[in-house]
Amino acid sequence: MKAFVFSEPYKTEWREVPEPVLAEPYGAILSPVAVCACTSDVHTVFGGGKPKQTNHVLGHECVAKVVKTGAQVKDFKAGDIVAVPAITPDWRAVASQEGCERHAGEHFSGHRLGRTIPGVFAERFAIPDADTTLAHIPQGVTLKQALMCVDVMTTGLTGAEYAEINTGDTVCVLGIGPIGLMAIAGAAHMGAARIIAVGSRPKCVEAAKLYGASDVISYRDGDVVERVLAMTSGNGPDCVVIAGGGDEVFTQAVDMVKYGRGVISNVNYYGGDGALAFPKFSGGRGMAGKTIHTELAKGGRARIERMLKMVEYGRIDPEPLVTHTFYGFENIEKAFLLTKEKPADLIKAAVIINEVDL
Numbered sequence: 001m002k003a004f005v006f007s008e009p010y011k012t013e014w015r016e017v018p019e020p021v022l023a024e025p026y027g028a029i030l031s032p033v034a035v036c037a038c039t040s041d042v043h044t045v046f047g048g049g050k051p052k053q054t055n056h057v058l059g060h061e062c063v064a065k066v067v068k069t070g071a072q073v074k075d076f077k078a079g080d081i082v083a084v085p086a087i088t089p090d091w092r093a094v095a096s097q098e099g100c101e102r103h104a105g106e107h108f109s110g111h112r113l114g115r116t117i118p119g120v121f122a123e124r125f126a127i128p129d130a131d132t133t134l135a136h137i138p139q140g141v142t143l144k145q146a147l148m149c150v151d152v153m154t155t156g157l158t159g160a161e162y163a164e165i166n167t168g169d170t171v172c173v174l175g176i177g178p179i180g181l182m183a184i185a186g187a188a189h190m191g192a193a194r195i196i197a198v199g200s201r202p203k204c205v206e207a208a209k210l211y212g213a214s215d216v217i218s219y220r221d222g223d224v225v226e227r228v229l230a231m232t233s234g235n236g237p238d239c240v241v242i243a244g245g246g247d248e249v250f251t252q253a254v255d256m257v258k259y260g261r262g263v264i265s266n267v268n269y270y271g272g273d274g275a276l277a278f279p280k281f282s283g284g285r286g287m288a289g290k291t292i293h294t295e296l297a298k299g300g301r302a303r304i305e306r307m308l309k310m311v312e313y314g315r316i317d318p319e320p321l322v323t324h325t326f327y328g329f330e331n332i333e334k335a336f337l338l339t340k341e342k343p344a345d346l347i348k349a350a351v352i353i354n355e356v357d358l
C-alpha cells in the first residue's frame, strides 16, 4: 500500500510499505477518511535535536473508517467512522494507572502514531488497542470538527487546564496558531475574564477574537513583556499559556506572570538541544511563587469523546481553524508542505480522502 514517509532528516517521499498487521485481540486496522498535517510532522522531518526514527510513516491527525477489529474489541466494528486521538497512551501500563499515561515507560510514549508506530498518512494503519483509543463521533459533528478534536483542540485545552484558570483571571496566551487559539477558547470556557493573546498573523488574530481574546498584541510592536505588564497595572497575568514561539517565549512567560500565584502552562515544542533560560530576577531568584507546568496533550478515547461533546453541544466550534482543504489521498504531501511554508492565511490544512456521512 502507499504511504507518505519520513525517509531521512529533511526528506519525505511516497513509498510502497507493508500492510499493517492486526494486533490481536484488542487492535484495529483503519483507513483514513480525513487527515490533517501538523507542525509536529514538520518538526519530525525538519526539526533538530535527538535523531528520530527514519523510514517512518508520518501523520497523527485523523478521522478514519474501521476496516477490521481484533476478537476482543467490544465497542467498534468494521465500517464505523471514528476520531483517532493523536496521543494514544497504553492504558494497560501500570504507569498509566498512576496518572503517567502520556509518559509511561519513557517520555512522550503516548505520542505513538507517526512517531513510534506507523502514522496515519497511509492507505491503512493499525491501532494497538481500539476500545481505549478510538472515539465515537456524535451525530451533528462534522468531519472537520472531529478532525480538529483529535490534536488541536485537546492540546489547546490541555494548555488552558494546566494553567489552573480561576473565574475572573487574566490569562495571556503566547502564540495564536491552532493550539493557542484553542487555548483561548479553553480559557474563555474556564472563566477567564481577560484574555490577552500574543501573535500577528491576520487570519489568526481574527480567529483569536472569535474564540474569546479580549486584546491581541503583536510581537512586532515592541517588547511583549513590557506591554503585558503595562496592560495589567504592572502585576502581570494570573496565568500564561505558552502555545508557540522560540526559546525566548519561556523566559517571557516567567518575566510576565504574576508573583505569588502565577501559573505558566507550556504546551509549546522547543526544537534543538540546550537549555531554556529561567530569568533569575523575575523568577525571584527561585522564590517568586511562580508555577511552571510542561505537558503533552491529553489523549485517548475518553478525552477525545469529551472534546467531541464540547462540539456537539455548541460550546466550541473548531471548524473555522481549517483554512485550507484538499481532496484526495495524494494531496497529503501538499498539505504537509503548506504547513511547513506557513503562508499568512493558513491555520490548518485538512485533506478529505473520502467524503462520508457521519
Ligand SMILES: [Zn+2]
Residues within 6 Å of the ligand: 037, 038, 039, 040, 041, 060, 061, 086, 151, 152
Ligand atoms: Zn498534530
